[in-house]
Amino acid sequence: MSTRVDVGPAVATSFEDEHNDDWLEAEYVLPLKWANHRAGEMIQLTDYLLTISEYLDVTIVDGSPGPVFAAHHALWRNLVRHIRPDGPTMRNGKVAGVLTGIRLARHPKVILADDDVRYDRRGLERMVAELHSADLVRPQNYFTVLPWHARWDTARSLLNRAVASDYPGTLGVNRDLLLSLGGYDGDVLFENLELIRTIRAGGGRVRCVDDLYVGRIPPAFGHFARQRVRQAYDDFAQPARLVLELALLPLLVWSMRRPGRLAGFAAMRLTLAEVGRQRSGGAQVFPVTSALWAPAWLLERAICVWLAVGAWMLGGAKYGGSRLKRAANSTTVLRVKFGRGNSTLRL
Numbered sequence: 158m159s160t161r162v163d164v165g166p167a168v169a170t171s172f173e174d175e176h177n178d179d180w181l182e183a184e185y186v187l188p189l190k191w192a193n194h195r196a197g198e199m200i201q202l203t204d205y206l207l208t209i210s211e212y213l214d215v216t217i218v219d220g221s222p223g224p225v226f227a228a229h230h231a232l233w234r235n236l237v238r239h240i241r242p243d244g245p246t247m248r249n250g251k252v253a254g255v256l257t258g259i260r261l262a263r264h265p266k267v268i269l270a271d272d273d274v275r276y277d278r279r280g281l282e283r284m285v286a287e288l289h290s291a292d293l294v295r296p297q298n299y300f301t302v303l304p305w306h307a308r309w310d311t312a313r314s315l316l317n318r319a320v321a322s323d324y325p326g327t328l329g330v331n332r333d334l335l336l337s338l339g340g341y342d343g344d345v346l347f348e349n350l351e352l353i354r355t356i357r358a359g360g361g362r363v364r365c366v367d368d369l370y371v372g373r374i375p376p377a378f379g380h381f382a383r384q385r386v387r388q389a390y391d392d393f394a395q396p397a398r399l400v401l402e403l404a405l406l407p408l409l410v411w412s413m414r415r416p417g418r419l420a421g422f423a424a425m426r427l428t429l430a431e432v433g434r435q436r437s438g439g440a441q442v443f444p445v446t447s448a449l450w451a452p453a454w455l456l457e458r459a460i461c462v463w464l465a466v467g468a469w470m471l472g473g474a475k476y477g478g479s480r481l482k483r484a485a486n487s488t489t490v491l492r493v494k495f496g497r498g499n500s501t502l503r504l
Contacts, residue, residue, distance in 0.1 A: 158303075180212040182331070184262035186269050188254025190220040194228055201374070203232060210237050212281055214263050218254035219241050237242035247343025248481060253349075256340045257406075262332045271326040275301060275372040279280060283369050284329045292361030293353060294329035295322055296369035299442040307375035311447050312454035316426070318433035322365040326373055334361050338495065344479040347391040348476050357370040368437040389461035391473040394485035396442050403460035403466070483500045 175452060191198075215237035221225050226241065233239045240261070242253040255269055266288040268281065276284075280296070288296045298314070300307040317323040328349065334356065335341070341355040357363045376384070392399040399402075411419040430448035434440055467473070475482035 173329075181238075181281055181285050182264050183213050183268055183281070183288070184258070184264045185209060185213055185215045185281075186255065186258030186262065186267055187215070187217045187272060188220070188251050188258065188269075188273050189217055189229075190250055190254070191225055191229075192222065194225055199229070199232065203236070205275060206233065206237055209276060212278055212336050213285075214238070216240065216258045216328055220250050220254055220256045245343075248479065249343050249345060249348050249476065252341065252343035252348050252351075256343070257351075259330070259332050259335055259340070265332045267330050267332045269328050269330060270371075272375040273376070274298070274327045276327075277372075277376065280369065281369050283366070287364060287366055287369070288329045288331065288382055290362070291329070291364035292331040292334050292370075293356040293363045295327055295363070295365045295449070296327060296329075296371045297323055297324065297367050297437075297439070298325040298373040299329065299370055300375045301372040302375060303444065304375060304378070306378050306381045308444075308447065308452075309450050309454055309457075310375075310381065311443060312430055312450035313458075315430040315433035315439075315443065315447055316451060316454070318367060318436050318439065319429045320433075322367055325371065327371055328352065330356065331361065334359065342483075344481065344484045345485045346387070346476060347394050347485045350391070350394055351439040351485040354485065354491050358497060359495045360497065367439075370439075370442045371496060383462045385457060385474075386464045386468060387467040387474050389458060390464060390468060391484050392465065393469060393483075394487075399462070402458055402462040405455060406463060409456070409459055426451045426455055 193453075203428055206215060206217075217229070217239045218241070219229055219239060220242050230239050238261075238298060238426060240257070242250070242257045244253060244260070245255055247253045258269070259267060261503050266285055267283055268276075270276070284294060284296065297318070300311060303311070314323045326349075330352070335352075338355060338359040341352050353363060375381075380473045389402070392402055408422070409419075412422050430451035434443045434445075434448055468474050470483070471480070473482035474484075
């Protein structure tokens with residue numbers, strides 16, 4: 158490639174003033190399932206597809222109902238490859254879409270992305286460059302616009318960044334390695350963590366690229382509200398985090414007896430969130446007020462994690478028309494599956 162890839166912070170926001178005729182040797186796979194026709198979102202997504210299809214091959218794996226699929230196909234069939242999921246039925250439909258796209262990918266380097274993710278040329282270049290030496294790449298999402306509930310959820314990302322890395326709605330993956338491992342479990346709730354653990358347990362190289370910032374459109378408030386307990390349920394795949402978050406509510410109740418304790422608790426969380434905001438150049442995409450939402454998000458999680466326990470007792474988190482019991486398989490289980498059971502335990 159003749160274009161130099163800057164290894165510094167890369168911000169994927171819009172395609173203005175971006176132009177380069179070099180073709181990227183990678184596949185962009187977008188798993189999609191819309192229950193009904195969404196005219197406004199279709200227009201937005203089509204504009205995005207028009208741009209990225211100038212840079213690399215794009216495959217949309219669309220599990221939408223017949224009439225919705227037909228409307229999508231009429232609009233996109235001459236723009237990108239638009240197909241239905243093909244393969245075994247899985248309780249997590251997104252995994253079925255991902256694996257169909259992986260199997261049919263025309264390149265070993267694959268960029269998986271949800272329908273609300275928005276890369277620019279520079280972000281795509283950086284992702285492809287990272288996949289030269291890694292089998293799975295985790296960038297950092299940020300919201301391109303900030304209604305109040307997006308600011309609220311940004312606090313979660315900042316706290317994740319302060320202690321480790323966030324879980325984005327897009328990943329880069331080595332197609333050949335994932336196929337050689339037989340794909341990944343499609344009957345779990347936290348499918349991104351399952352994919353990350355599968356690649357790592359199968360001997361792949363996982364890289365967190367915390368300074369590759371990829372834009373994301375925030376969800377509607379209704380979708381945001383429905384995700385609160387479901388996101389908390391993901392903690393069942395991370396036992397240490399689950400224990401810590403279950404302790405939040407008792408700790409908050411204890412702190413309320415003395416205002417100074419509560420203020421100290423909030424100040425600690427604000428400081429931690431600010432550490433996450435500053436890390437790896439995050440201040441360029443996370444507004445200065447972002448950390449202020451951390452106490453509110455922690456209060457939400459303190460309540461929702463206990464609601465998630467209730468969901469677990471009822472048979473699992475709601476997903477589609479059923480419940481999924483497992484959030485994700487443990488690293489130990491996956492290492493045994495791939496004949497690496499004596500490796501060091503990593504949760």
